[in-house]
Amino acid sequence: MQYLSTRGHPERRRFCEILLEGLAPDGGLYLPEHYPKIDAAQLAKWRGLSYAELAFEVLSLYIDDIPAADLKAICAKTYTEEVFGTPDIVPLRELEDGVYIEALSNGPTLAFKDMAMQLLGNLFEYELGRRGEQLNILGATSGDTGSAAEYAMRGKKGVRVFMTSPDGRMSPFQQAQMFSLQDENIHNIAVAGVFDDCQDIVKAVSNDLAFKRKYKIGTVNSINWARLLAQVVYYFAGYFQATATNDKPVSFTVPSGNFGNVCAGHVARMMGLPIRTLVVATNENDVLDEFFRTGVYRVRSAADTHETSSPSMDISKASNFERFIFDLVGRDAAKSRGLFEGELGRTGQFDLSSDPVFAKAASEFGFASSRSTHADRLATIRDTDKRFATLIDTHTADGLKAAREHLVPGVPMIVLETALPIKFAETIVEALGHEPDRPARFQGIEELPKRVVKLPADVEAVKAYIAKHCD
Template identity: 85%
Template sequence: MNYLSTRGDPTPRKFCEILLEGLAPDGGLYLPERYPQVDADMLARWRTLAYHELAFEILSLYIDDIPAEDLRALCAKTYTEEVFGSADITPLRELEDGVYLEGLSNGPTLAFKDMAMQLLGNLFEYELGRRGEQLNILGATSGDTGSAAEYAMKGKKGVRVFMTSPDGRMSPFQQAQMFSLQDANIHNIAIAGVFDDCQDIVKAVSNDLAFKREYRIGTVNSINWARLLAQVVYYFKGWIEATGPQGGEVSFTVPSGNFGNVCAGHVARMMGLPIRKLVVATNENDVLDEFFRTGVYRVRGAADTHETSSPSMDISKASNFERFVFDLLGRDGARTKALFQDALAREGQFDLSTDPVFADAAGRFGFRSGRSTHADRLATIRDTDERFAVLIDTHTADGLKVAREHVEPGVPMVVLETALPIKFAATIVEALGREPDRPARFDGIESLPKRVVRLPADAEQVKRYIAEHCAA
């Protein structure tokens, strides 16, 4: 399997090359040259597999430069009951008739990002060891990616992490998870700005090819194809559990800011998984909902990016959206580049509302969308607690609120849970008047010593910091 860039670079690359590279040299994102297809026999065979076995079956369709037994061992090492709290890994529960929650937040940092990041850490260590090389990972986080990456990479041989985050814009618990880590290979950089500023810095550094090569810069954000690929697995697992032996279609609702989580669902659907709808749930930062309603993709500036009670979705530049638009445009790399490199830079938006392909977003590709507000979150958290004795976090509440607007009779609707409520305790207290449960290992985490440096939203200063804190 070879990989290509969404912006037209035709150079074929293998999985392990793009694993360590992140962005393509032309600034695009990597996608496989084709989506492997699954059939009814494969799906039937996969129904009885443990999660790590299912992960191997799916990943092996995309990875042919890691020996099969090594890949199988990496999956088995990653997806264990000890790491994820249950043998089921992603337990599914039915909330009400036809509406399910798929639990993705039982890993080390209590967020769905662990599902991919734990595998990514093992893949990095394996490939770097095989090459005898080192990698300096530069990432951006709006809340959960950072802690998931740092917990997955801490102590890993050959890996350093430089994680940018918007200063003061994460919950206290999220900040404490990251900043309290004292491992020498972990560096936290709080940026004066919003998440989009952090993301812009990561892209700017990745696009400086000379610096990237000299300092061996890689990424763990969902612009890294390996991370997105790992997330494809839990769509297959959700489908297996929601449809039962009879099979049939299923829909998924995904709280989304950067379009990475739901893009994995798009990949699963393109592979032939019977997904009827992929519903994108946003908060007040509704750039994605606006596109799927109107065909206009309009990036907001920092001043217009709202600080909300579902902060991991406080994003107005959805990096992974480029992967979907590339498919929407018939994999036209030149046109994708014109939209994302030229039109966004020039006008801050692009408009596909009158283009016939826009209808395909809902028709051929199954996308729908909706928006949730702070008041909606509070109401959904209260309702779910009162009626079902189930406590959900703020982002999952956004997903559940929007999911109910798109339920169809006879089609299971699976809402992807994104984090445990303790990560957003202040909003839970506002909704219910009580603190959410806290795993014992996180008692007092907010009072631990912090290890963080604060920098302006300036890629050059971030590059200088990296150069000073790693070996070239």
């Protein structure tokens, strides 16, 4: 399997090359040359596998430069009851008739990002050890990516992490999870700006090829194909738990800001998993909802990016969206490049409303969308707690509200849980009048010493910090 750039760079890469590389040299994102197709017979063979076994089967379709025995061992090491607290890894529960919640937040940092980051940490350590090299990971987080990456990479041989985050725009619990880590290979950088500023810095550094090569810069954001690939697995796992046969379609609703989580669902659907609808649930930062309703992708400025009670989705530039648009326009790299480098660069938006391809987003690719507000969030949390004695976090509440707007009789709707409620305790208190349960290992985390540096939203300042701590 080889990988190509969404912007048409002529050189193809193998998996382990893009694992360490992140963005393509032309600023595009990597995708496989084709999506492997899964038929009903193969689905039947996968039904009943453990999560680690299922992960190996999915990943091996895309990874042919790691020996099968080694890849199987990496999956077995990653997806264990010890790490995720349950042998099911991603247990599914029916909340109400036809509506399910897939628990993705049983990992070390209580967020769905652990599902991919734990694998990424083991893949990085394996490949760097095989090469005898080191890697400096540069990332951007609006909340959960940072802690998941840092917990996965702490103490890993040959790896340093430089994680940028928007100063003051994460929940106190999220900040404490990251900033309390004292490991020497972990560096937290609080940027004076919003998440999109952090993301822009990561892309700018990745596009500086001389700096990237000198300091061996890699990424763990969902621009890294390996991370997105790991997320494909739990769509299959959720499907198997919600259905008894391989010909029954399901739908998924995915809280989404950067489009990575739902893009993994798009990949699973392209592979042949019977997904009827992929519902993109946004908060007040509704760039994605606006596109799927109107065909206009309009990036917002930092000043127009709202600070909300589902902060991990406070994003107005959805990096992974380029992967879907590439598929939507028929894998026409010139057209994709023209949209993201040309129109978006010049005007801050592009408009596909009058292009025949836009209709395919729903008709051929199965996408729909909805928007949620703070008031919706509180109402959904209260209702779910009262009627089902189930406490959900703010992002999952956005997802559940959207899911109920897109139900089809006879089609199971699976809502992807994104985090445990304790990560957003302030809003839970506002909704219910009491704090959510806190795992014992996180008691008093907000009072621990912090290890973080504050920098301006400036590419050169971040590059200077990285250089200083790598030399």
